[in-house]
Amino acid sequence: MSESHAKYGYLPDGHPDLFKDMPLKNPNPKIGLTELCPDCKGHGYRNLRLDAYGKGKHFQQLCWCHGWGYLAPGKCVHKHSKHVAVRGRCYNEYECLDCGKHYFIDSSD
Numbered sequence: 001m002s003e004s005h006a007k008y009g010y011l012p013d014g015h016p017d018l019f020k021d022m023p024l025k026n027p028n029p030k031i032g033l034t035e036l037c038p039d040c041k042g043h044g045y046r047n048l049r050l051d052a053y054g055k056g057k058h059f060q061q062l063c064w065c066h067g068w069g070y071l072a073p074g075k076c077v078h079k080h081s082k083h084v085a086v087r088g089r090c091y092n093e094y095e096c097l098d099c100g101k102h103y104f105i106d107s108s109d
């Protein structure tokens with residue numbers, strides 16, 4: 001990830017403007033999301049390029065916490081995964097390196 005970030009001029013990890021102009025999300029205890037996501041720190045997204053679409057409109061990337069900003073304690077969120085196979089148009093199979101589960105992502109949005 002960091003390689004492509006440098007290539008496209010995206011903000012690197014730890015940049016002070018990663019969460020600029022981004023509201024903090026609230027935890028969602030109803031569905032068990034109570035632990036602050038360590039990567040986006042409760043924002044759900046990170047800025048890749050500031051002012052990409054005009055002043056204050058930043059190009060953002062969805063965090064691996066799926067934009068919630070919070071995690072369920074003790075539950076695997078498949079942070080470290082590898083691509084297994086393409087199972088159809090824009091339909092990909094991944095294997096989680098943390099818990100070994102296979103899951104699918106439809107990237108046709």
Ligand SMILES: [Zn+2]
Binds near residue numbers: 038039044066067070
């Ligand atoms: Zn996150």
Ligand SMILES: [Zn+2]
Binds near residue numbers: 096
């Ligand atoms: Zn997992």
